[in-house]
Amino acid sequence: MFATPASAQTTGAATGAGPDGFLSLLVNFGPLLLVFVAFYFMILRPQQLRARNQAAAINAVKKGDSVVTAGGIVGKVTKVEDRFVEVEIAPTTRIRVVKATLAEVTPLGSKPAND
Known part of the structure; x- marks a missing residue:
């Protein structure tokens, strides 16, 4: 009701419709995805490796x-x-x-x- 025809036309591009929408979505969420990948390889994977090594040492105690x-x-x-x-x-x-x-x-x- 209060939307002008000009703003109504721009909402289709903002929702990610079309090939340019996917590219903008990738540009916006790409850095966030890279942060999660870096977090996994720098923090989670070494922590899992340490836990696995400690469990093996505990099981092999003599x-x-x-x-x-x-x-x-x-x-x-x-x-x-x-x-x-x-x-x-x-x-x-x-x-x-x-x-x-x-x-x-x-x-x-x-x-x-x-x-």
Whole structure:
């Protein structure tokens, strides 16, 4: 009712009708698409790789490995079960922890980073 004939004619081009509409749509959303692709390759993919490596290290834990739990407890593995690991945190003190709570696994015989 309040639209003039001139503005009514321009609304067809703004909606993306025709071949020029697709090109303008691509120009407008292209940078946004590139940001999502960069986000995937710079953040999501490395995070998935780290999670996969950590899960493999936890599943491969064996007797004698040094471990750090998510709670910050450091110790040496003395017994491995399906869901639990027995960790020696002092010469006569052993605790059972859930395997999923292991944050870091250092294999037997590896040197610390500062040596």
